[in-house]
Amino acid sequence: MTDDVHAIAGRAMDEVAAAGDLAELEGLRQRYLGRRDGTLSTLRRGIGSIGDVEARRQLGQTINELVTRVSEAIDGRRAQLETAGEDHDEPLDLTRPAPPLRRGRLNPVTIAAGEMRRIFAQLGYTVVGGPEVEYDRYNFTLVNQPPGHPARDSHDTFYIDDSRLLRTHTSPVQIRSMLQHGAPQRVIVPGKSFRRDYDASHLPMFHQVEGLCIDEGIAISDLKGTLEYFAHSFFGRDARVRWRPHHFPFTEPSLEMELSCVVCGGTGCSLCGHTGWLELLGSGLVHPAVLRNGGIDPDRYSGFAFGMGIERAAMLAYGVQDIRLLYENDVRFLQPVSAGA
Ligand code: DAH
Numbered sequence: 259m260t261d262d263v264h265a266i267a268g269r270a271m272d273e274v275a276a277a278g279d280l281a282e283l284e285g286l287r288q289r290y291l292g293r294r295d296g297t298l299s300t301l302r303r304g305i306g307s308i309g310d311v312e313a314r315r316q317l318g319q320t321i322n323e324l325v326t327r328v329s330e331a332i333d334g335r336r337a338q339l340e341t342a343g344e345d346h347d348e349p350l351d352l353t354r355p356a357p358p359l360r361r362g363r364l365n366p367v368t369i370a371a372g373e374m375r376r377i378f379a380q381l382g383y384t385v386v387g388g389p390e391v392e393y394d395r396y397n398f399t400l401v402n403q404p405p406g407h408p409a410r411d412s413h414d415t416f417y418i419d420d421s422r423l424l425r426t427h428t429s430p431v432q433i434r435s436m437l438q439h440g441a442p443q444r445v446i447v448p449g450k451s452f453r454r455d456y457d458a459s460h461l462p463m464f465h466q467v468e469g470l471c472i473d474e475g476i477a478i479s480d481l482k483g484t485l486e487y488f489a490h491s492f493f494g495r496d497a498r499v500r501w502r503p504h505h506f507p508f509t510e511p512s513l514e515m516e517l518s519c520v521v522c523g524g525t526g527c528s529l530c531g532h533t534g535w536l537e538l539l540g541s542g543l544v545h546p547a548v549l550r551n552g553g554i555d556p557d558r559y560s561g562f563a564f565g566m567g568i569e570r571a572a573m574l575a576y577g578v579q580d581i582r583l584l585y586e587n588d589v590r591f592l593q594p595v596s597a598g599a
Contacts, residue, residue, distance in 0.1 A: 260320055261583045266290075266297055267324035274331045278351065280339055287332050291325060298325050363592045367465060367584055370492075370572035371448050374467050377491045383444045383469065383485060388431035390450050394421050396430035402507040409507050416456040416462075424452035428468035429508060432544070432563060435470060436552025442473035449566065457578045466570035472544070472554060472591040478511075481541055481562035485515055489538070493517060493575060498524065500535060509520035509542025509563060520574045536574060539566035 270290045277283040290297050302321045308314040355365055364372075375385060388396075394417075403409050413426040431447040439445070447468040471480065482501065489499050498518040506512040517538045519530035526532040541564035544557035555562075569581050576595050579586065583591050 260317060263298075263301060263317070263324060263598070266301070267328055269329045270298075271331050271461055274328065274335050275340070278349075280336065282567065283332060283335055283339065285496070287329075290328055291332075298328065317472055332549055360589055360593075362589065365584065365587075366404070366572040366578065366595050367568055367591065369577060371465065372567050373492060373573075374448065374488075374568070375486055378446045378469065381444070381487070383446045383471075386431060386435050386438070386439075386445045386447055387449060388425075388428070388434045388447065389548070390452070391418060391422055392425035392430050394423055396433050397423060397425050400433045400548070401429050402545055402547055404495070407507065408541050416454060425450075427451050427565060428452050428466045429563075429565060431468055431504050432470050432508070432548065436472070436545055436549070436554050441554050441561075444471045444473075450487050458582065459570075461569070461581055464581075466560050467568055469541075469564045469568055470544070470561060471563075472549070474559055476543070476560045476562055478513075478543065478562075481543070484562075485539070485541060485564060489515070489517060492571065493520070496523075499538075504540060504542075506540055508545050508548045510545045510558070511538075512540065512542035515539050515541060515564075517574065520577065538574070539564050540595070 270286065273286055274283065277286060286429075288296060291299060293299055298321060302318065303323075305314050308317065340584070343446050373441065392478055397415075398407070398410055399405070414425040415426050415495040418424070428447045428449050428451060431449070435443065435445050435447070447470075449466065450463055451466045452463055453460070454462060469484075471484070486499055489497050497520075500516050500518075502514045502516060504512045504514040515538050516535040518524045519525050519527060519534050521529045522534065524534035526534050530536050541562060546562050549556040549559065569584055572578065573582065574580060578595060
């Protein structure tokens with residue numbers, strides 16, 4: 259009888275040590291120690307039928323000791339299991355199903371830039387690039403902003419030294435592309451730009467896409483036709499645009515294109531400041547002095563140019579309120595946003 263009790267307790271200890279989770283452990287406590295029909299409890303009740311008093315006392319004591327040991331083993335294993343998640347002490351269970359994988363998504367800025375490339379490629383534009391660390395000369399002087407020009411101040415420039423800076427816009431690539439490819443040409447320049455700015459609609463690093471179209475006889479009608487086609491392709495056929503006079507040093511005349519509000523559709527809301535319209539891009543006919551700086555004869559050729567913030571276009575297209583969300587890489591934000599893209 260005593261041997262049986264030791265054998266049962268031994269098995270109980272083995273099973274407790276191997277218990278894989280708290281539920282299994284609780285099952286073992288019931289099976290061995292449960293008040294009503296736990297194996298050891300039942301044996302303890304059975305000793306009343308042993309005639310020999312001394313044998314009964316001995317067995318009772320043995321069973322009590324074993325109950326205590328099994329109970330302590332269960333408590334010890336419970337503590338182990340409870341902290342296993344924290345210290346990875348858990349035995350490796352290769353049969354457990356893997357946690358579901360979360361698929362990554364392209365960033366909305368990447369999606370928007372790809373869409374822009376695709377739309378302008380259909381119109382015969384090729385993609386060109388230029389350096390992000392740029393000469394002051396290209397960034398400002400050659401696009402009609404000589405030293406001392408007031409428009410330089412509005413750019414909050416990161417200077418590297420007297421002659422170099424982080425480009426504040428993609429417009430210097432107009433000059434580089436003109437010098438390299440001459441006329442005629444049709445190019446877009448998607449790329450990074452940098453300004454000392456940081457709030458819900460500005461970041462120190464952002465993206466622009468510059469466009470440049472040069473040929474004989476290019477007129478405002480070409481500019482409007484091209485950019486209206488773009489707006490409908492990118493924002494959908496229901497999008498409406500309007501043109502407003504503006505000023506940029508590198509274009510003459512200059513126009514700003516506005517888009518009917520993506521939230522209210524034009525009736526007026528807080529996003530559009532109750533005007534029904536949102537600024538989308540700057541554009542104009544390339545200033546003759548800029549053509550000349552790019553080595554192109556303004557008496558023979560004319561052109562139009564435009565520049566647009568890619569983050570801004572993505573925010574309007576996908577309804578993102580704070581530009582900073584685009585760069586936090588939180589998959590809970592990126593998934594629904596780019597799924598709707
Ligand atoms: N470079 C201007 C900016 O960063 C945007 C721009 C406006 C570019 C008009 C152009 C243009 O090419 O024609 O604010």
